[in-house]
Amino acid sequence: MTFAPMLARSARRLRVATWIALIVSIVIALYAAGTGLGLVGGPDAVRVTDGGQPLGRTSSMVAAISLLPFAAGLLRLIRMLRRIERGEVFTSGTIADLRGFTLLILISALLSILLPPALAIANALGGGPRRIELVFDSGDFFALLVSALLFLVARLFGEAQRLADDVSQIV
Amino acid sequence: MAIVVRLDVMLARRKVRSKDLAAYVGITEANLSLLKSGRVKGVRFETLDRICAFLDCQPGDILEYVPDGSEPV
Numbered sequence: 001m002t003f004a005p006m007l008a009r010s011a012r013r014l015r016v017a018t019w020i021a022l023i024v025s026i027v028i029a030l031y032a033a034g035t036g037l038g039l040v041g042g043p044d045a046v047r048v049t050d051g052g053q054p055l056g057r058t059s060s061m062v063a064a065i066s067l068l069p070f071a072a073g074l075l076r077l078i079r080m081l082r083r084i085e086r087g088e089v090f091t092s093g094t095i096a097d098l099r100g101f102t103l104l105i106l107i108s109a110l111l112s113i114l115l116p117p118a119l120a121i122a123n124a125l126g127g128g129p130r131r132i133e134l135v136f137d138s139g140d141f142f143a144l145l146v147s148a149l150l151f152l153v154a155r156l157f158g159e160a161q162r163l164a165d166d167v168s169q170i171v
Numbered sequence: 172m173a174i175v176v177r178l179d180v181m182l183a184r185r186k187v188r189s190k191d192l193a194a195y196v197g198i199t200e201a202n203l204s205l206l207k208s209g210r211v212k213g214v215r216f217e218t219l220d221r222i223c224a225f226l227d228c229q230p231g232d233i234l235e236y237v238p239d240g241s242e243p244v
Contacts, residue, residue: 171206171211171214171218
């Protein structure tokens with residue numbers, strides 16, 4: 001088997017897995033938003049805490065909000081994988097989708113880090129407890145680092161694609 | 172662009188068909204057509220060498236520098 005069909009098959013498998021991940025993330029986001037708005041009872045789908053104390057319903061909203069760009073990123077990834085299946089490996093469209101995917105994942109990682117302390121500050125300013133504890137999980141920072149690295153790789157791919165375009169116009 | 176490609180003139184002078192030149196140089200007719208119309212970003216020395224060899228001419232017979240704003244000769 002040559003490389004191209006193998007790549008297309010891998011892309012197809014990954015696309016199916018991404019669809020599943022997208023559906024799961026949408027369900028979680030909807031559930032989190034539902035609990036945050038008080039529409040759905042039961043425990044929070046995803047708990048975001050500050051200093052070990054749950055933020056309550058706001059934590060669900062944080063989860064829902066940070067999952068939105070994540071889900072949008074997965075959609076860009078699905079589009080990119082579909083292009084790869086069609087044999088468009090280093091086209092401008094594929095690179096644009098890769099860049100969009102990495103940017104949205106980066107935004108999602110940033111939101112998951114910045115929203116809880118922002119909400120804690122807003123809560124304190126709005127008459128809540130005066131003491132603010134800001135706790136950052138090293139896992140979040142690792143996710144942020146990986147997302148930023150992926151974004152950089154996507155930018156590099158974009159530059160490589162531009163150079164390839166230039167070379168193709170030299171006879 | 173200040174560089175004007177005069178390849179079509181040389182082809183006419185030598186009475187050579189684009190198809191034959193493309194085959195000799197080893198590029199597609201589509202690429203040769205792009206080159207003739209000046210819609211390329213560059214020409215490899217290797218390509219220029221083959222063109223000059225086939226048409227028995229100098230690179231200056233094919234490429235001409237025309238400053239922007241002035242009429243080509």
